[in-house]
Amino acid sequence: MTAPARMARETLSDRELIAAVARGNLEALGGLFERYEPGLRRYLGRLGIAPSDADDLVQASFLEVVRASSRFDPQYSARSWLFGIASIMARRHRRSVGRAAARIATWMGLQRSQPSAQRTPADAVESDRALRAFARAFERLAPKKREVFVLVTLEGLSGEEAALALGIPVNTVWTRLHHARRELRVALGEHAP
């Protein structure tokens, strides 16, 4: 990549980059990738996506950006749009993993599917009982509540941005967030902060 091309990419806004992607400009896609890959990877990890699957989902998210770029409405936040795409990819992934787990469970004659044996961020927690307890409670959160908790509390999106990303009303964001916190609080029990 040439210095002028890099400079041009760095000075373009997210919306301009998405518009350029819609015109078939792959340099612009590269610019979006550099800008948002770390954030999307972090977000997917916080949603419980295993590190081994993160690359595939990040890649799928950016390819979806190519397909959907012509439909992007520039009056909305590019950041929430991208997080929304990653959320959809994570949901699809969960469904496919869930189906695969169910098939395996049926094949093995098990009554119900077991939790995924894939290593998740929580597995890496070695110290601090409270943190481990939190990680376990966090993993048990329903995906919809977890998405909202991550987007608002950890990624710093506003309620409106999270609503746009997830395609839900803003009041639903607040309701899910409240329930997520309550479940974490109950699950944490004696380890509650």
Added chain:
Amino acid sequence: MNAPHCARAWQAEAVEDGRLAATDAASFERHALGCAVCAQEARWLAELRRTAERLPLLTSSELAQRRLRNAVLERANGLALRPRPLWSLRAGALLAVTAAVLAVTALLVQRSAPAEPSPRASAQGSLASRGLPSFRLTASRGASWRTLQRGATLKLGASHGHFELAVEALRAGQRFLVELPDGELEVIGTRFTLDVEPARTLAVRVSEGHVALRLRARAALTLSAGEAWSAEPQATVIAAGAPRETRATDDEPRQHEQPAARERSTLRSRGPASEPASALGDAGRSFAAAMAAFSAGDYAHANRLFAEFEHAHPADARVEDAAFLRAVAHARRGDSDASRAAAREYLRRYPNGLRRAEAERLAATDSATP
């Protein structure tokens, strides 16, 4: 769960989420100073957030990120070349019929004009009022094409023949694509000519503006005014491992060719290599000199110049091109061992490089094959 005993405890969560106005938030904070329940609630929420932030994060190394970026761009490039699904063709069928009627009407109007008989067919895109790009098309006798619309995108499917296209500057959201037998060409506001035969694209020459040429199994190219691409041997550097292509005879004499514009085939997708040497720095001049030797068929000299370029400008974006072209240069002068070695070196340095497929073919070339 410990139910809060203060009626304002719910505001702790609203403050944490930024849902309260500044004055209401300040009021709550003053209240919390004297209310143990609300203070405890606010502390709990903040601690919950801090604990969540301590969870391990998924990160990737710079190298892994670069590899993934290349993979994404490579797949996105392939996505752009994939044939459209059937439903999108059906959606554009109505416009195709309309555009065909328009084209025929324009042709009849032109033929009925008192001008001298022309061996070429012309059509004028008059769909601007519908938000579609405006264009003028002149095609050789017997040429075959069709037009499709999808939103503000106008696609011209060129099956075979010689075409001269002038597309007015595109407005925001508009796209003008030319569907080729082996890829597609995207217009970025321009005037250009196009030669197509049923199975492949023969040549593209740009006289104004830019076009992006995306052919299957080849890296995308951007051609600017005065530049040309053709399927002649000197332009097959991207697919050097494949059998050489020869130019087919057109269905009528080429009376409007611009020799100067035909002579250069350039790779502009990732660097300014095709700019005039006088407008470039040392790196540009070195690369241009190497390319000139390559195009002239002096492959030994080109190999030396590319090697010097790589050594002198290791951070330049065209180093990857140079590394690949060295493998091609060796192959062209019949040194298959050196070609394989250079291709393997390219693959080692750029495992996800844009020329990976072609380099793999070169690396696997039988020693008996020049």
